Every structure is written in structure tokens, then in C-alpha cells.
Amino acid sequence: MPETTRIEPTLEPLPQQASPEEKEAAQAADDADALHQAQAELASLQAKNAELAEQVLRAQAEMQNIRRRADDEISKARKFAVESFADSMLAVVDSLEAGLAIRDATPEQVREGSQVTLRQLKSALERNKVLEIDPAAGARFDPHQHQAISVVPLPPESTQDANTVVSVLQKGYLIADRVLRPALVTVAAAK
Numbered sequence: 001m002p003e004t005t006r007i008e009p010t011l012e013p014l015p016q017q018a019s020p021e022e023k024e025a026a027q028a029a030d031d032a033d034a035l036h037q038a039q040a041e042l043a044s045l046q047a048k049n050a051e052l053a054e055q056v057l058r059a060q061a062e063m064q065n066i067r068r069r070a071d072d073e074i075s076k077a078r079k080f081a082v083e084s085f086a087d088s089m090l091a092v093v094d095s096l097e098a099g100l101a102i103r104d105a106t107p108e109q110v111r112e113g114s115q116v117t118l119r120q121l122k123s124a125l126e127r128n129k130v131l132e133i134d135p136a137a138g139a140r141f142d143p144h145q146h147q148a149i150s151v152v153p154l155p156p157e158s159t160q161d162a163n164t165v166v167s168v169l170q171k172g173y174l175i176a177d178r179v180l181r182p183a184l185v186t187v188a189a190a191k
Contacts, residue, residue, distance in 0.1 A: 088124035088128055091120050092117060092120050092121045095117040095120055098113075125173075129176045130173055130174070130175050131173065133145050133174060133182065134183065135183060138164050139164060140165075141165055141185070141187050145182055146185045147182040148185060149184050149185065151186070152186050152187070154188050154189065154191065160188050161188065162189060162190040163187060163188065165185045165188075166186045166187060168184070169184040170183065171183055
């Protein structure tokens with residue numbers, strides 16, 4: 001007969017059922033681990049929250065400082081905005097005072113002194129970006145820089161176009177690109 005091998009059954013122990021106390025202990029250990037993890041995460045989040053709150057406070061303080069410095073700069077700019085202009089006017093004042101100090105000035109001397117003082121004044125105005133608006137006769141009427149005082153009819157032989165400046169009654173002035181005072185002009189009427 002052929003040899004047969006016999007297989008012995010191996011018996012593995014059945015898993016033992018945990019007792020209720022052991023289950024409770026395991027559950028308590030799991031709960032304790034979860035609690036420790038939650039507490040660690042809470043502590044980490046609280047630290048991060050405190051750090052972010054500190055950053056917000058610093059940013060707010062910095063914004064207040066920037067706002068205060070900007071307000072100070074604006075206040076100083078307003079207060080001293082005319083400093084350059086006033087400095088330019090001092091030479092004009094000196095010239096006028098010197099001219100008035102001369103008691104026996106001839107009319108020619110007074111006229112010459114006035115012309116020099118006027119040149120100084122115009123130069124000071126130009127340095128401070130105050131420019132004349134003095135349109136030539138025949139220049140196109142510009143309502144942004146001119147103010148029409150009257151509209152005058154042109155003689156039939158005139159070659160001047162309608163809606164152009166005939167004469168300037170008073171010069172106007174610009175400061176930078178803004179009209180300080182428009183030029184007062186008479187304007188040619190349509191034919």
C-alpha cells in the first residue's frame with residue numbers, strides 16, 4: 001500500500017473574547033490618546049491664533065502711524081506751500097521799497113524802476129508756474145481760457161474769422177495747467 005501521509009490538524013487557539021473591563025480600558029486608552037491629540041492641536045491653534053492676533057495689532061498700529069505721518073506731511077505741505085512763491089516775491093518787494101525811498105526821482109527814473117520791478121514780478125510768477133493768458137488778435141476763442149465780454153461785428157472788409165479774439169481787455173493767468181483767471185476778451189461776431 002502506498003504510504004500515506006497523515007496531516008495532523010493544528011489547533012490554533014481561538015481569540016479570547018475580551019472582558020468588558022478590558023474593552024473599557026482599551027476604549028479609555030483610545031479616548032485618552034484622542035484627547036491628548038485634540039489638546040495638542042488646540043494648543044497649536046491657540047498659539048497660531050495668538051501669533052495672528054499679534055500680527056493684526058502690529059499692522060493696525062503701522063497703518064495708524066502711516067496715516068498720522070501722511071496727515072502731518074499734508075499739513076506741512078499746506079502750511080508751507082507758498083514758501084517758494086513768497087521767496088520769489090521778496091526781490092519784488094525790495095525793488096519797490098528801494099524805488100519809494102528815492103524822493104527826488106524823475107518820471108523817467110520812476111518809469112524805468114517800474115519796468116524793472118514788473119520784469120522781476122513776471123519772472124517770479126513764471127518760476128512759480130503762473131503764466132499769462134494773452135491771446136493775440138485773431139486767435140481762436142477758447143472758453144476754457146477766455147471769457148467773452150462782448151461780441152462785436154466786424155467791418156465788411158475784415159478778413160478775421162467769426163468766433164476769434166478781437167481784443168484783450170484783461171490778461172488771464174494759468175497756474176500750472178489750471179486757469180487762475182480767464183482772459184477777458186471781445187469776440188468777433190458771425191458775418
